[in-house]
Amino acid sequence: MLQVRIHGRGGQGVVTAAEMLSIAAFHQGRHPQAFPSFGSERTGAPVVAFCRMDDRPIRSREPISAPDALIIQDAHLLHQVDVFQGLMPNGYVLINSNRTVHELGIESVAARLPTGRIITVPATDIALKHLGRPLPNAVLLGAFAAQTGFITLDAVIHAIHDKFKGPVADKNAAAATEAHDLLAQTAEPVKETL
Amino acid sequence: MSQDLKFYQTGTFTVGNRLLDPDQRTVQSSLARDNSLTSGHRACQGCGEALGARYAVDAAMRATKGQLIAANATGCLEVFSTPYPETSWKLPWLHSLFGNAAAVGSGIAAALKVKAQKAGLEHSATHVIAQGGDGGTTDIGFACLSGMFERNDDVLYICYDNEGYMNTGVQRSSATPPGARTATTLPLGPQPGEEFGKGKNVPLIAVAHEIPYVATASVADLHDLEAKVTKAMTIHGARYLHVFVPCPLGWGSASSDTIKLARLAHESGIFPLFEAEHGEITSVRKIRHRVPVEDYLRLQKRYAHLFGSHPRPDIVARLQAMADKNIKRFNLLEDAA
Amino acid sequence: MISQMEGSQAVAQSVALCRPDVICAYPISPQTHIVEGLGAMVKGGTLTPCEFLNVESEFAAMSVAIGASAAGARAYTATASQGLLYMVEAIYNASGLGLPIVMTVANRAIGAPINIWNDHSDSMSQRDCGWLQLFAESNQEAVDLHIQAFRLAEELSMPVMVCMDGFILTHAYEQIDIPTQAQVDSFLPPYEPRQVLDPAEPVSIGAMVGPEAFMEVRYIAHAKQTMALDLIPGIAADFARTFGREAGGLVRRYRCDDAETIVVALGSVVGTLEETVDALRAKGEKIGLLSIRSYRPFPLAAVRAALKDAKRVVVLEKSFSVGLGGVVSADVRMALSGLHLRGYTVVAGLGGRPITQAALTRMLAEAVADTLEPLTFLDLNHDIVNRQLAREAATRRSGPIAENLLRDVGGKSPRTETADKTEVTA
CATH class of the missing domain: 3.40.50.970 (Thiamin diphosphate (ThDP)-binding fold, Pyr/PP domains)
Incomplete structure (x- = not known):
């Protein structure tokens, strides 16, 4: 089983990201489960959502405390919330930022993980370019596919079209593809097993 | 109202059907009336609510050709009409709770609408009334009433207003008038009875909802009451009828004075009779022989403390001022011309 | 589909x-x-x-x-x-x-x-x-x-x-x-x-x-x-x-055959409990799970039949009768009238407190050893409870309880610690 925790802020589509991730994994024939951190958060408040995926139905309903991967939709949260809590020693971290890991001041976290497991991607910039709005969630899923191999870009694009309709879906898909391709050039492709 | 004749009797309170064409006579004068609330119920002698309910429901039955369902709030009307295992109701009738008659009416109307749609009809042939006393309407049932109004649900809500919680032993409601004695507004202290500055005018609140039809009526004016019910039943959407019904038990009046008191309430201006459509007052029932409020008050023991060994003419004057305000506000006097 | x-x-x-x-x-x-x-x-x-x-x-x-x-x-x-x-x-x-x-x-x-x-x-x-x-x-x-x-x-x-x-x-x-x-x-x-x-x-x-x-x-x-x-x-x-699929019914038994310990629960926590039971079974523990799917009517006979051969019953419930203990437990006990089983009530997950496999595993180990308190509150923070009780003993105007507890919890959070440090250095 693979477990993903997504951190962001109310209004950034954190819950939608977890839902799309689950739809993508479902599209690949897996048994995913996505759920939010059940808060009454208003726009701007820190939000957490979860996604599990497995080859058999998932029975457990507890929140994810030891994630295999983290997606951080807002880098400002790095110093406000303990986003790295419980991260597996061989886990992945994907951060939405146009700064480097060094510039973000999280080398100590990077040092605990295998090389290259923390990656930043300028998802908000890419979102602004394609959507004209700072909505990084779908963009990050494209990058996440390239980074972890948990899901394919095809599946992400399918999930985007499941959640959104018309031009919004097309633009999100284009943005996700750009982020995917950006990382595919730099990151080692990984084949992760469940 | 279609008749041109104006009825005004002094010695008797029987409305003069004999002076009218048969087709203009009241529903109550007809042998074919439904007697929807039939005899044998347990209401007190001279009960204004029993009278008002029979008048209103019979008129609604005639207007809908008997295609009528009633939702009833808890209260005197419910208790006296359905002592288990008997019922006085000759139409389908549902009592649910004290505070939800309007919502139950909405539910019945919704069910009828779906049934009509399944039959390919725009409107159901069956109509819905919901009814209750002033407590069930202006207090505990107020939220459901307002909700039914604002959704414009296809229900005629009828409030039988006897100005207090009579079923539970005459306590004060938000329809209890200033100065009146109830078990919870005793004639004690500097402001005996219900205090001035409290209570609410639900007919005007209904008007403020801008629903298709609002009217006040009185058991003293049978023609007017029936005409308003009949008119209400020709309209779809939320409708409200507020009927003034004296209560001999709660008011300490003679059971033979019920109609007289209702008439004096109108003629003094203390209870104005009007109609409103979509938020606008469209008609008023004029006062033809104006009487002082004191004539109305003196017949009721609930106001006895205003006239006893320590009379309170100041309070009587304030009540007269209320009546004067109504007369001015609703333009209740006949035009001088 | x-x-x-x-x-x-x-x-x-x-x-x-x-x-x-x-x-x-x-x-x-x-x-x-x-x-x-x-x-x-x-x-x-x-x-x-x-x-x-x-x-x-x-x-x-x-x-x-x-x-x-x-x-x-x-x-x-x-x-x-x-x-x-x-x-x-x-x-x-x-x-x-x-x-x-x-x-x-x-x-x-x-x-x-x-x-x-x-x-x-x-x-x-x-x-x-x-x-x-x-x-x-x-x-x-x-x-x-x-x-x-x-x-x-x-x-x-x-x-x-x-x-x-x-x-x-x-x-x-x-x-x-x-x-x-x-x-x-x-x-x-x-x-x-x-x-x-x-x-x-x-x-x-x-x-x-x-x-x-x-x-x-x-x-x-x-x-x-x-x-x-x-x-x-x-x-x-x-x-x-x-x-073509199973759903509903009065109760559902999961690995109850030969079970010495049976956990009774209802709702979504049953899934987490299945995982926990599987893990304990893998370690040789004779443990099973009874999911109550019809709470009213309460299936007294079906519950009794499912539990009667066990040695102990742990009722895990997300409800709490203040002043007594379990709500479901009382009904389960009625189903077991006359039988001599060890019974435990575990109140868990109130107000959304996560029910984790780790906590369930710990609790069930105690149950199997019969060291569990008859009425247990899973993952209760005794520290903040005791602090509030001490506060109330010490002063009359002890203030609103919930707000006091939140302050106590907040005082231990990393975020507040960071804030405190910032204050010190500033």
């Missing part, structure tokens, strides 16, 4: 397949997505004919359902928590009148302190009202139980609550198989009311009943729930035949 979707949307689709005539909606988390989904279907014309009423309160929602049901309509609403409590008078009225309304309860805690998260306090507070209560373990089961609930309600002419864990199920995305309209139509016949408001056949419904017959009317409600003990397994079996 199988798809990945939100539990609430799935339930909305399931309810729509049952062809409801009248739906009343008042928003309260975590039930809102269900009625939003239904509202969209009515407004969009895919669920028709159907009346969707946006009412002014939960009290009105149930009252509208009462009127609609009495007029012969198939009526549905959904609520949770404070909303359920706000409609209590009408809930009792619906069952007292014998109206087969179906209502989803997206289980949520009751305040104060206000709390939007999941536990079972809301529906448990209504266990005596005469409604049947079915509990869903998963969203698939929630979908399936709604279809069964309409049939059960209408066969008995009694209202049914389908209880599903708020947020944990309602907001979870998972694989769900939505049946076809033809399947549902073949399983659920059109509503044929036992009593109906009809001008062609006028009846009075809701008359006052005095001492001469009140007990008998109430007894009939009990008799119907007793009949439901036979009806529920029958409907579940018929459901399995029609839809």
